[in-house]
Amino acid sequence: MINAKLVTCGLCQSYYADPRQIPCSHSFCFDCISGRFNEETLTLICPKCEKLHQYKSVEEFHNRCMRDGFLASMVTQFKRSQSRSSATPSALSSRPPSSFSHTSTILSSTPIPRIRAQEIDINNHDQSGSERSTPSVFNQQRPSSVAQQTTTRALIAKCQSCNIRGELIVCSHCDNAICTKCADEHQSVINSDVKREWDLCKTQFETINEKSTRFDQNEEEVNNKARSLQTFISKQSGKLIQTVEHHKNTYIDIIEKHLRTYKQSSAHEQVVDEYESIDKRVGELFKSADITTDKISDFLFEIEHLEGRLDSLNKILDSSQLKFPLLTLPEQVNISSLFGTLQFAQLNTESPTCDQYSLPITNGYYDSQIKSEDEDYVVIGSSNHNHFKNILSNPIEQLSSLSSISNIPKKKLLWQIDYFSVPYYVRTYGNQLFICDKYGSLAIYKLSKANDIRQKPSLVREIKLFKDFSTLTATDDDQTIIDSFVVYKLWIIVFKRKKNELHGTIYLFTHDGKPIHKGKCIHNYPSRELTMDTEKNILWSLDQKQLCLFYYVLPDTEPTNHEEYFQNRHSHVQFSKPFAPIHISVNKNALAVLDKNRQAVHVYDKKTKQELYEHVNIYGNSTHFCWDMALFSDNSLLIKLDEMSTLKSGPSKHIYLQLDTTKKHNIIGTIEETDAYGMMITTTDEILIGVRINTKGIVKCYI
Template sequence: MTANHRPLSIIARCALCSIKAELFVCSHCDKVICQICLDKHQLQLNEILKEQWGLCKTKYLNLYHLSDNHAKEMVNVENEMDRIRLLVNQRYTDLVNLIENEKNNVLNNIEENIQLNSSNVKHTDLQHLFDSIGQRLNNIFDLSPMKPTSISDIFGELQWNIARMSNPILTRSSIIDSRSLNSKLNGSMSSETNDEFHEDGTITSEKPTSMSVMQRQKQWTLDAAGVPHFLCILSKKNHLLFACDKYGSIDLYQLDSNEPRITPRHLRQFELFPGNTTSPQPLIIETFTVYTPFIVVSAHLNDQADTSSIYFFDHRGLKQADTCLQNFPVRQLSADVSCKCLWGIDRHQHLVYYNQLPMNVQQIPNCIEHREDFIKFTRNFEPIRIAQNQTSIAIIERNSQRAQLFDKRTKKKIDEVENLLRSKGIFRLWNVLVIGVVGPRMMLRDDNSMVLKLDEELPPNSRPPSINHLILELDSQGLPVSQIERISVYGLVLGPNQEILLGCKKHQQNGLIECYI
């Protein structure tokens, strides 16, 4: 280390050693010292610098060795991870093969047992079976009013009257009792049970179905912010589930398109009418439907149920176009993408109508302003719910408790299902879904199978804390194939894998979404 010291042209005593000598100003400490003290000071500084430099070199070497060790350890970790990954994949493959083999063995054993049992069935076994069914029917119909009963007690055997429209003569409802079951077994069905005589002498054969149905099992449950009054599924890249309460609060979920047992993933929550839930005079949503690109709702104020307003929103809840005022109560709206129309029910006019389905914001006013009547019914026919597939539309009538199916193109009635349980004062028919495989374009198959929602029949002005419901699935022949028993059911929709999703009330202001397969 070198430094230029400022010499002084005086001789005086050094500030450090007090010896008279020529003095210099030290550039390091700015003291006036002699040459000897200056050299000593310089030597001390050099020693300090060497010591600090040695410490720096030592720390650098330590860090270098530590980094090198970490690099070697990382290589070992990666090698171990690769080994574990290969081991897991191998064990996974072995386990899948083992399960597949065991499944095949079990299926083969089941098939062998079925064939063995089928070959050993005797006539006496059938006799005992039908006697048991008859006894259960007698027990059901003889239930005492004072005895508490459950839904299963009443609906162990379900009975439906299916009237195919290929026969133009509508038959009366009838119920097969235990005696008719025994007479069927013995091959001696009486004409009073088997046939119905009409005044014009025409005989029509009618055989209502009596059979036990499968109880669907619950797979998963989701908590919802509001009570899910409306459930709709939209197919885009994935299947999206919209759950909306009567105030317009929406929970959006993503369903697994291949496995219904997997719980959906919650995407977001939004409100169509912000602040509506806490408003002293809220808007009440009457109907809710979703298609690409809009959410469509019909709503009215709590004290103005004789009129409706139709609102269009995008899928994030942002309002599109102006409100479409209607001078009649819109009972239901159903978007039909295949026919490019928006189906609706006019309660005042007792008719089912349709509008052209708007595909952009500019088309909304004109499409809603112009409507076409599909079917206008008489004054004693009150349509309350509709469901549709590609070729047919199902309409529920409130008074007769029938679900009637009409051809969309010809408007002819092609089928009818009657709720015989209403006549017993047990359940009333309230909602219907036309079953179909929800594919990439949300298309429904055309076999006219359906899901019915039955609500417990209540005395007038009664307000029980909960209401019993029966969700019944009918095949294309109108025969019950599965059912769900649940209380406080509001929303109802069919999933992409034929699972049934229910929106249920949990508490006064929130609810659940349940999946049954």
């Protein structure tokens, strides 16, 4: 039998009607607990443990009041047992005396002897004991006065719990005969058993529920990976078809050119026609009586000319060897060598032979590229996919791009200035040019007028940014680097972090390089790069962990609390795996994000957040790695390609390609540099590039 207290609501004291469990694991009728919910403050205080629960809306409160199916089934079972009990009474008070002998046979510890008539003493037993309340778990509800019911007889025997002889009642749950003094203790034991079983059930439910939730999340990730692979296979198939079509047309053109060469070199038909013409006219001359000196001279000239052509043709025929084209067919092509072998692997496991995600994220380039945090080059990992790279990389694209770069106009060098350190960051604002290295060595130059980059700027001052920050230790420069350096209306903003971490500290300086009072803000977001939109006073930021593009709205006037502006960030564009954002560039209307994995630049409209276009690096993708890019005012791109063979051995070589705005993104300008670092495009589309020369550097301006 089920204890009635287990199926009784603590608020309405009735059986549970639609039992619901709140977050603290206590259950009540849904109508009862809904009455305790405060719709104004959206709070609920548990009537049992007094724990405060806060909700975001009424709908969330309804959703988080989970239906307690276990209690609902207990209520149903209890009501069913009650209906059976009312049809067949089981209380000892209504049993005939002869039934006691049967009861004694089920006692386990102390057998109750067969009851004789003289052992039933109704008038002499303790009346107060009969009036004591007993738990609902027992099916015997004793009357207030046993003497008033002359037909009722009580059971006098030893209690199975305390082993003391007295008036007993029978537990309807375990059928044990227990005295009224031990009833409360016995009920608490039963309640403890029920609570223990329920706790075990809840623990099992929470474990399975967590596992189910994790399964759903992993399923979504697997679906995303599968869709990415489908997209890659479609693109790769198109590239293979284009490559085959190009080779077909190339071979046909070569053969046609070969045939035309033989036809032009021999000219056999022309010689035959000339010979037959002269032979016919010579025969007519011999038959004619009118033979003049002029006619003879003309024929001798023609014969001499024909002899010369015959000598030339004879030499060509003797020296030339007729060659016909042959096509050596390859061995039987295994389709898996073109697309790779399709496998299915468990999530978060690595294949011993290849990475199952290497295909969709590398776009034909299968070596892993990793940017070192404390070094200025790309680390190229070893790869087992050389045979795939040789087959799938497009040699026609490479041949028609970087190998023919000499035919493309080079950007004009307008001026260059010296800098006393390595120019990692080059920025302009108004009539000032700012150049900074990774540790805070700043040089400020003055332009002839605002945003006039065409005239060579003049040096104003050279300063150390962090010498006035007393909180910095002497070893900070050895442990931290400047990750981002931007300038806007009010401040110079510097984001500084440790080499092995993505979070750090934001420092604010005046345009003269002096620290702002209380201009130090802890920045706990894993930002990869900060980029300033000077027209809108918006600071853009990449979060590499959340794969999201965020922005901060900065003030127009000097605020009293600087830190609050760097705590409130707003989401703008959300990326999905395996997108790996590393650089941002902005102009008046658009912003661009570089995906390191796919070597792709995504250009978005700043207002609508819609993607305007995507450019995937196809220019020498097996020899050059796209590491940076910038936007011109017309939304065209400047991409920086690093030659991978030079990144670890000696000076690094770089190629800058200016692409037009057509769908093919044709190359319209180039720059070649060595050991180049900082790069920016001004508002008037001049290109500024910082170049290292030993431990110092120069900044060049191209147009």
